Amino acid sequence: MPIKNKKLKFSTKTIHVGNKIDDTGATVTPLHLSSTFKQPGFSSSEKFVYSRTGGPTIDALEENFRMLENSKYSFAFGSGMAAMTAIFLMFKPGDHVLISKNVYGGVFRLVTKVLNDNGIKFEFVDTTDLELIKKSIKDNTKLIHLETPSNPLLELADIKSISKIAKQNDILVSVDNTFMSPYGQNPLDLGADIVMHSTTKFICGHSDILSGALMVNHDKSAEKITLIQNTGGALPSPFDAWLLLRSVKTLSLRVEKQFKNAEKIADWLDSHPKVSKVIFPGLKSHPQHDLALKQHSDPNGNPVFGSMISFELDESSNLDTFAENLEIITLAESLGGVKTLISCPYSMTHASVPKDEKEKLGITKNLLRISIGIEDVDDLISELDFAINH
Numbered sequence: 017m018p019i020k021n022k023k024l025k026f027s028t029k030t031i032h033v034g035n036k037i038d039d040t041g042a043t044v045t046p047l048h049l050s051s052t053f054k055q056p057g058f059s060s061s062e063k064f065v066y067s068r069t070g071g072p073t074i075d076a077l078e079e080n081f082r083m084l085e086n087s088k089y090s091f092a093f094g095s096g097m098a099a100m101t102a103i104f105l106m107f108k109p110g111d112h113v114l115i116s117k118n119v120y121g122g123v124f125r126l127v128t129k130v131l132n133d134n135g136i137k138f139e140f141v142d143t144t145d146l147e148l149i150k151k152s153i154k155d156n157t158k159l160i161h162l163e164t165p166s167n168p169l170l171e172l173a174d175i176k177s178i179s180k181i182a183k184q185n186d187i188l189v190s191v192d193n194t195f196m197s198p199y200g201q202n203p204l205d206l207g208a209d210i211v212m213h214s215t216t217k218f219i220c221g222h223s224d225i226l227s228g229a230l231m232v233n234h235d236k237s238a239e240k241i242t243l244i245q246n247t248g249g250a251l252p253s254p255f256d257a258w259l260l261l262r263s264v265k266t267l268s269l270r271v272e273k274q275f276k277n278a279e280k281i282a283d284w285l286d287s288h289p290k291v292s293k294v295i296f297p298g299l300k301s302h303p304q305h306d307l308a309l310k311q312h313s314d315p316n317g318n319p320v321f322g323s324m325i326s327f328e329l330d331e332s333s334n335l336d337t338f339a340e341n342l343e344i345i346t347l348a349e350s351l352g353g354v355k356t357l358i359s360c361p362y363s364m365t366h367a368s369v370p371k372d373e374k375e376k377l378g379i380t381k382n383l384l385r386i387s388i389g390i391e392d393v394d395d396l397i398s399e400l401d402f403a404i405n406h
């Protein structure tokens with residue numbers, strides 16, 4: 017039974033939407049592992065037929081996903097990259113796609129090494145620059161894909177203004193919202209057509225599920241993605257879908273604490289003499305701090321800035337020694353989980369981006385990216401202080 021009270025707030029809905037109590041009375045959504053479903057007759061068209069097309073657990077998760085981003089349609093995938101691939105598979109040879117120049121390394125690799133020979137013309141642009149976007153639009157431009165905040169430089173794209181420009185030119189806008197999570201930014205409400213999440217990150221929150229999602233408001237795109245999801249078969253397993261439904265229940269609690277911890281740590285890093293640069297949208301020094309104030313907000317409308325911070329240690333610091341002195345902060349790729357993780361984008365997440373491209377973008381060898389977790393903030397600061405000073 018769908019939830020009748022439409023006025024419920026975000027944190028209540030994360031717990032209840034997709035988590036209906038069925039005839040058994042179980043208070044937790046059941047896990048249906050079946051790969052195929054009994055049909056009443058040879059020519060019937062039941063809701064569930066074969067699990068590549070969908071099943072009860074995935075269906076419950078997709079209902080929850082629609083709530084997270086206020087979308088009309090939603091699609092669960094086995095990874096963020098599978099979701100990303102589904103977006104690009106909607107287009108055909110000759111179509112032109114504008115894409116944020118500073119995207120996750122895996123998306124860069126997908127575009128430049130896998131899809132580059134398939135006839136779609138991908139063009140990387142600085143999506144912080146509205147005039148440049150206008151100038152880059154061609155007659156065959158079909159999509160503007162934004163990653164905002166971007167990985168790892170935390171550049172912001174103005175979703176509302178870009179969506180307006182796109183609508184005037186009959187172009188779709190997709191947004192990779194992985195870095196803010198649905199708790200901190202809702203691109204569809206700002207006019208975008210498609211939202212993508214690597215749900216491996218904040219939505220899972222415990223670094224134990226690889227998965228992705230698309231939330232869509234544009235009818236024709238939803239039709240195409242339904243076909244791609246069903247045919248390509250890159251769905252998460254029912255067990256992962258069930259785990260995600262459990263994870264979403266604590267999304268608000270986790271992310272609120274992560275965002276608060278990050279604000280304190282960004283301020284602290286900013287005043288540390290051995291830290292030469294701090295990039296965090298919540299700092300007044302961030303070139304797009306004003307846009308962050310407009311574009312990011314928690315479900316109650318308060319400004320939020322995420323829990324990703326990038327920073328550079330000064331030249332006298334040795335990154336390896338710094339990493340060796342970390343104990344609770346783990347040197348690992350990925351982000352958005354309860355456990356604080358640190359990585360060096362140059363040699364890790366963005367290893368597939370050519371050296372001169374990285375230098376042009378500003379991804380330097382001593383740039384570190386930290387994903388703040390929910391540990392006690394004093395413990396995180398004291399460990400960072402110890403590692404930086406040694």
Ligand SMILES: Cc1ncc(COP(=O)(O)O)c(C=O)c1O
Pocket residue numbers: 095096097098120122163167192194195214215216226227228350
């Ligand atoms: C911004 C962003 N988009 C997409 C992805 C890809 O997601 P996944 O690793 O779930 O395939 C990542 C992974 O780190 C990411 O950081």
